Amino acid sequence: MTDPFDLTGKVAVVTGASSGLGRQGALALARRGAKVLAVARRAEPLRSLEGERIRAVPGDVADRAGLDALVSRLTAPFGAPDIVVHAAGLNLRQIADDVTDEGWDQTLAVNLTAPFALSQRLVPAMKARGWGRIVNYASAQSTRAFPGGIAYGASKGGIVQLTRAMAEAWSRYGINANALGPGFFETELTEAVFADPDRAARNAAQTCIGRNGRDGDLDGPLVFLCAPASNFVTGQLLMADGGFTAK
Structure with missing residues (x-):
């Protein structure tokens, strides 16, 4: 039988990808056989990922004026991508009364606009092949309100509806779009959470499983959404949060 989780021959x-969940995702896809283009603004930590199956492509996905040039650089190493995983994220943790215009715009540019704008540029090649995968990173804040998270929550609520709209627009061409919702993982984006042991413990207690996320917990869900295993799954939000949003 063909392995439905095999990504050999696919370009993602x-x-x-320079840190956190994006970095883990790049490694997970490479382990399943994909050739991976790792994108982030910080070049040095990104280049530490490079190997036989991973190429570093430094770039700012929120710079819309530079997206066409970025796409050209993404297609150079392995050809046009089959898969795009939008794991880049920004959370400034500004409370509602203190949100600045700049903070709002930056947050939505990275978390919501970039996933659409980059996908839109990569979709034509996927259409031509009749196969593609888009995975947008959602959040517990896609469905719940957190203190200091109004801009971030708006962007992550939007990403779920964007995912549905992408599925409606492109799945007829063989391009499945889904959202992956991580729970609490210790990353640069969640430093403020894990710097407070009591807060981290409360989050763990809120899950059905009784702990926060660990390295490797997202690998299976991400590979599933990128692989042939998810051929009949599109427009969905898959929460990989230990049951945090189930309670």
């Missing part, structure tokens, strides 16, 4: 773009 992973944004936000």
Whole structure:
């Protein structure tokens, strides 16, 4: 039988790959056979990922004026991508009364606009092949309100509806679009959470499983959404949060 989780021969773009969940995602896809283009603004930590199956492509996905040039660089190493994983994220943790215009615009540019704008540029090649995968990173804040998270929550709520709209627009061409919702993982984006042991413990207690996320917990869900295993799955939000949003 053909392995439905085998990504051999596929080319994947992973944004936000210099650290955290993006970095883990890039490694997970490479282990399953994909050739991976790792994208982030910080070149040095990104280049530490490079190997036989991973190429570093430094770039700012929120710079719309530079997206066409970025796409050209993404297609150079392995050809046009089959898969794009939008893991880049920004959370400034500004409370509602203190949100600045700049903070709002930056947050939505990275978390919501970039996933659409980059996908839109990569979709034509996927259409031509009749196969593609788009995975947008959602959040517990896609469905719940957190203190200091109004801009981030708006962007992550939007990403779920964007995912549905992408599925409606492009799945008829063989391009499946889904959202992956991580729970609490210790990354640069969640430093403020894990710097407070009591807060981290409360989050763990809120899950059905009784702990926060660990390295490798997202690998299976991400590979599933990128692989042939998810051929009949599109427009969906898959929460990989230990049951945090189930309670």
